[in-house]
Amino acid sequence: MIRLEHIFKWYSVAGTKSFILKDINLTIEEGDFISIMGPSGSGKSTLLNVIGMLDEPNEGKYFFMDEDVLTMKPKKRTQLFQSHMGYVFQSYHLIDELTVYENIETPLIYKNISSSERKSIVSDLLDRFNIVGKKDLFPAQLSGGQQQIVGIARALAGSPKLLLADEPTGNLNSKQGEEIMDLFKQLNEDGVTIIQVTHSEKNAEYGKRIIHMLDGQLK
């Protein structure tokens, strides 16, 4: 499903290259569940952003479902993302001007799903995550944990084949965190490929494979 070959990412600081990703080679098969661990600043979010097509490396090749991601037109890349990927951001990235309901509905509008079907999908998700009572609130009216739950519901709305999650339980209490990990496990059993970044050993164990990063390299 995913093939990264010799991926490098750097920033030029005062004329010298500061490497964020250094020669990343990684193959991920459909159905896998990967946990990425590593100290803060080791490049985990950058790697996830490259996989999620939100960031471009300076060098290397990236194939997603046999398509060459780095040479395709931006429009095609966006389509590929919208049809196959769901992304849970560390800092939620909810749209402030939209309600909880509308935030979850957004990816479905991009996917051209009919309004009645959208309504049924969003209602199911609101139910599943116990946030029916919050549906007309705006992100600023929610706690961090609640915003994260909305972010997860939004990522799942389009039934993605690949779920990318950057510290998805970082702002949740331990019970909520465990519920999310159980949900990820279930989704994976149902065929969704998952890549999560986590600081928690316990959460990492939910994955089938744990990848360690240090100073921009896979260990």
Ligand SMILES: Nc1ncnc2c1ncn2[C@@H]1O[C@H](COP(=O)(O)OP(=O)(O)O)[C@@H](O)[C@H]1O
């Ligand atoms: N725009 C940028 N300019 C310079 N350095 C950056 C920029 N964005 C991220 N970095 C650096 O890249 C490194 C890796 O960041 P990140 O991928 O967020 O790590 P992690 O998610 O593992 O904490 C950090 O040292 C960070 O400071």
Ligand SMILES: [Mg+2]
């Ligand atoms: Mg990070």
